[in-house]
Every structure is written in C-alpha cells, then in structure tokens.
Amino acid sequence: MRSRCGKLNAALTNKDTEAHCRLTPNDQHLLDKAMLALGLSARGYYKILKVARTIADIEESTDIHTKHLTEALGLRKLDRYQTI
Numbered sequence: 001m002r003s004r005c006g007k008l009n010a011a012l013t014n015k016d017t018e019a020h021c022r023l024t025p026n027d028q029h030l031l032d033k034a035m036l037a038l039g040l041s042a043r044g045y046y047k048i049l050k051v052a053r054t055i056a057d058i059e060e061s062t063d064i065h066t067k068h069l070t071e072a073l074g075l076r077k078l079d080r081y082q083t084i
Contacts, residue, residue, distance in 0.1 A: 001057055009050045009057070021049040027069050034073050048072045 001009050005020050012020065023031065035045055049064075052072035056064045 001054070009054045012050060012053075014046055017046050017049050017053075021053045021064060023049075023064060023069065024066075027064070027066055030066070031069060031073075038073075038077060040076070044076065048076050051075060 001007070005012065005016060007016075009020075031045070031048065034040070034048075038044075040048070048069075049072075052064045052068045055068040055071050056062075059068070061068070
C-alpha cells in the first residue's frame with residue numbers, strides 16, 4: 001500500500017482512490033448495479049473501492065479483480081445489514 005501511493009488505503013482521498021483503484025468496464029458496471037441495489041452513497045462507493053484495493057493488496061495483486069470487488073461488496077452488505 002505505502003509503496004504504491006505513500007499512505008494506507010484507508011487514508012486515500014477520493015482523487016487518490018480514483019487513481020489507485022481502477023476497475024475494468026465489467027467490474028465498474030457490477031459496482032454501479034450494486035450501488036443501486038444496495039442504495040449506497042458516494043461515500044459508500046469509495047469505501048468499497050478501498051476495501052477491494054486492500055483485498056487485492058493482501059493477495060499481492062497489482063489490479064483489483066472481480067473476486068476482490070465482490071468480496072468487498074459482500075463485506076459491505078454484511079456491515080450494512082448487521083443488527084446489534
């Protein structure tokens with residue numbers, strides 16, 4: 001993380017996130033559909049991208065792949081609908 005952009009993924013600005021969390025057109029479409037289905041805000045959009053980037057980093061992947069994005073979406077869905 002730090003070697004790529006000099007800070008942790010959680011500390012990325014929206015502009016940094018756009019630069020370091022690029023998606024394929026198919027994955028972008030998947031994320032757009034999920035945003036509508038889950039009713040997520042722009043803030044949620046960037047959180048999902050950062051989590052997907054972190055998952056990709058853990059797997060030592062230079063790119064975010066569909067499996068990273070779907071895992072991040074699953075975690076977000078769990079977080080959002082978890083009851084206390």
